[in-house]
Amino acid sequence: MHSSILSACLWGHLKKTNTLIGHVGLSKISDGVEIGYAIGMDYQGNGYATESVGAFSIWAKNTTSFLMEKNS
Structure with missing residues (x-):
């Protein structure tokens, strides 16, 4: 469940x-x-999800503080 x-x-x-x-x-x-993530049906199977998730994960780790915060 989302907090x-x-x-x-x-x-x-x-x-x-x-x-x-x-x-x-x-x-x-x-x-x-x-x-x-979601990728349109016409674009699946081309590595776009892998590329997007990888790049977004690096960005999030380096720029978002909520990743390090403990949930209450």
Whole structure:
């Protein structure tokens, strides 16, 4: 169960066509932090989710303080 609403979110798009293809985000949950993502059906199987989650995880670790905060 989520202990707070979505805390950070990034929308993904293809640069060459400026097409929105999905999103990745973080939510605080009772045991820590949960990462979630969605990629449009036409864009699945191309490594976009792996690339997005990896890059977003690095960004979140380096820029968000809520990852280090203990949930109450």
